[in-house]
Amino acid sequence: MKNKILNTSLIVLFFVVFVMSCKKTAQPEVSLIPEIESVNPIYARNEEEVSVQFKGVGINNTSKINIKINKVELAAQYSGYHNVVKFKIPKSFFSSTTLVSSLEVEINGKTSKKVDNAIYSNFFPxxxxxxxxxxxxxxxxxxxxxxxxxxxxxxxxxxxxxxxxxxxxxxxxxxxxxxxxxxxxxxxxxxxxxxxxxxxxxxxxxxxxxxxxxxxxxx
CATH class of the missing domain: 2.60.40.10 (Immunoglobulins)
Known part of the structure; x- marks a missing residue:
């Protein structure tokens, strides 16, 4: 009887130690941030559609997607391809005073690091x-x-x-x-x-x- 009680106590003790160990080693939840990989085309005209491929977070038709070019916020759409979104350059965005644009992507509230000189006007050399x-x-x-x-x-x-x-x-x-x-x-x-x-x-x-x-x- 004593041996049975001892064995039961050891099992309970092992379980408690295991649980406490898990709590100590548990890692905090990682917030995935989109990372821009490529832009196509790099040289674009006003009102032309541009595709942006990124990594770091998955997207689908329900994802909330925004684009910033030179701090101008635009709505973007899921392209249907894995981690690719698309948007249109606004009318009159590129001009004699704006030949290059930075780019940021926001997916479900998570914003990528800004990429400078990401999109060039079609008038750029x-x-x-x-x-x-x-x-x-x-x-x-x-x-x-x-x-x-x-x-x-x-x-x-x-x-x-x-x-x-x-x-x-x-x-x-x-x-x-x-x-x-x-x-x-x-x-x-x-x-x-x-x-x-x-x-x-x-x-x-x-x-x-x-x-x-x-x-x-x-x-």
Whole structure:
């Protein structure tokens, strides 16, 4: 009988210790915050639809979703795809004084960290491609893009030499969509950098860099 009582007491004691241990190690509930992963398109027009993909919290048709672009609050919609919402750029949002926008996403009262320079106006300078992709010193390379400042005092093109030394090429022609430039001496296989400006009342310098390299032949 004593052994039975002792066993019962040990079981109760073990249960109490287990419960107390669980209380001590229990973690507080984590509030999930949305984290912006990508925006499409990055270059947008007024009244164009933009999609934002994020992680950190799930959404569905009943989720309350808001977007802030440059602190302008907009209603957004669930796209039907996993963690993707969509909204429209307001009419007249982008202008000669607003070429870039920050972005925040709010899901069910939880707001993401603000991403600066998340969406660019379609009037913001951008690169498209260059030809040829193989050249020699002294050859002319044609760069295509959008919204270049057509002024050789405000737009320049650089190649790179040893140790990534910047080498400015001679610009022979420029308009808002085309730049022609001569490959400078000592240029090596590397990327091409274009420095231009915004054609707006708040003129600012815009550095642009191709993601692919131009191959420079030495013979």
């Amino acid at each position: 951008k690169l498209d491609r260059f030809i040829p992709n193989i050249a020699r010193i002294g050859d002319e390379v044609t760069i295509y893009g959008y919204n270049f400042m057509p002024d050789t005092n405000k737009t320049s093109v650089s190649f790179f030499g040893n140790n990534n030394t910047s080498l400015k090429g001679k610009v022979t022609y420029i308009d808002p969509e085309v730049i022609k430039v001569i490959v400078p001496a000592n240029a090596e296989t590397n990327t091409i950098a274009v420095i231009t400006g915004t054609n707006d009342v708040n003129y600012s310098v815009v550095p642009l860099l191709f993601t692919e390299n131009i191959r420079i032949l030495k013979y």
